[in-house]
Amino acid sequence: MNGFLASLWAEILKIRKSAILWVTLGVSLFAVIMLGFMMFILKDPDFARKYGLIGTKAAILGGQADWPSYYTMLIQITGVLGLLVYGFIASWIFGREYSDHTIKDLLALPVSRSTIVLSKIAAMTLWCAVISSLIFPIWLLEGYLLVLPGWDPSVLGSWISGYALASPMLILLGVPVAFVASFGRGYLAPLGYVILTIALSQVFAILGHGEFVPWAIPLFALASANPGQAQLGAASYVIYTVTVAAGFLGTLAWWRYADQK
Numbered sequence: 001m002n003g004f005l006a007s008l009w010a011e012i013l014k015i016r017k018s019a020i021l022w023v024t025l026g027v028s029l030f031a032v033i034m035l036g037f038m039m040f041i042l043k044d045p046d047f048a049r050k051y052g053l054i055g056t057k058a059a060i061l062g063g064q065a066d067w068p069s070y071y072t073m074l075i076q077i078t079g080v081l082g083l084l085v086y087g088f089i090a091s092w093i094f095g096r097e098y099s100d101h102t103i104k105d106l107l108a109l110p111v112s113r114s115t116i117v118l119s120k121i122a123a124m125t126l127w128c129a130v131i132s133s134l135i136f137p138i139w140l141l142e143g144y145l146l147v148l149p150g151w152d153p154s155v156l157g158s159w160i161s162g163y164a165l166a167s168p169m170l171i172l173l174g175v176p177v178a179f180v181a182s183f184g185r186g187y188l189a190p191l192g193y194v195i196l197t198i199a200l201s202q203v204f205a206i207l208g209h210g211e212f213v214p215w216a217i218p219l220f221a222l223a224s225a226n227p228g229q230a231q232l233g234a235a236s237y238v239i240y241t242v243t244v245a246a247g248f249l250g251t252l253a254w255w256r257y258a259d260q261k
Contacts (some may be wrong), residue, residue: 001204003111007119015127020092024085028131028142031081035073036142038067043146066150070143071159071226078163079219083198084172084209086128090174093124093205093252095181113255117178121248124174132167136160155226162198162225169240172198176247182254211236214243 015021042065097103106116181190201216210216211232217240224231 004115004119007111007115008122011119011123012126015093015123016155018092020089021127024089024127025131025134028081028085028135031077031146032135032138034140035070035077036146038073039143041149042069043148045155065146065148067143067148067152067155068150068226070139070148074136074139074163075219075222078166078170078199078222079201079216081121081220082132082167082200083173083194083215085131085256086124086171086174087177087190087194089127090124090177091181091187091194093120093127093181094178095184095187095190096179098185099187112250117252117255121175121178124178125171128171128174129167132171136163141222158225161220166218166222169221172244173215173218175244175251179247179250179254182251182258212239214240 031216097106107113109116177190180193181187184190197215199220201210201213204210204213205216205219211220212235217232217236220232220236
């Protein structure tokens with residue numbers, strides 16, 4: 001346990017001293033603030049006409065200025081942002097050891113390779129959880145300040161539950177990214193993988209089969225919080241669990257048995 005805590009603390013120090021921490025926080029906060037800005041545009045037709053292009057984009061994303069549409073926008077932005085930002089974080093935490101040529105120094109420490117992997121995954125989870133915990137309160141505050149119509153207090157609990165379920169699911173999808181970063185020995189392979197998963201999640205969601213694609217399943221979990229929406233079946237959770245477990249076991253095996261040149 002002491003070895004794990006020491007390794008985790010070392011990972012936290014790396015994150016704290018890196019500019020990437022503030023970049024990911026800034027991008028995430030900017031994205032959620034833009035949701036409120038789009039709602040503001042939809043509420044003010046004159047402003048929307050003045051800035052026609054932005055107003056059109058807002059209309060495509062949200063439809064109209066009310067709480068249900070605002071929640072739909074949250075689903076869309078959370079899905080893409082979660083896969084992109086959380087995937088980037090995972091690729092940085094694992095891929096940087098290869099890109100910075102510190103992998104041999106890291107493995108020479110008196111800590112098991114499995115402990116190093118677990119500490120990195122824990123650091124990744126904490127980093128992503130901080131970002132995730134900021135998005136929903138800011139989204140909620142913006143909607144309150146905009147005085148959006150269609151507020152239903154009875155739905156708020158469902159939205160919170162849906163977000164509380166979808167956020168950890170999105171975060172854990174970073175574990176397969178960690179395997180790709182380790183296998184690819186750097187940043188490029190995992191970033192390509194992240195872009196591919198975003199594309200697949202969007203395409204299969206449009207085709208109506210997103211509940212069977214692991215990278216789209218968290219979006220369906222978030223959407224199911226809306227009244228009348230279909231709930232995810234057992235098959236979706238099995239597919240998701242197998243994907244994350246395969247990424248975790250693959251990462252452990254790679255770090256333990258692969259030749260880390």
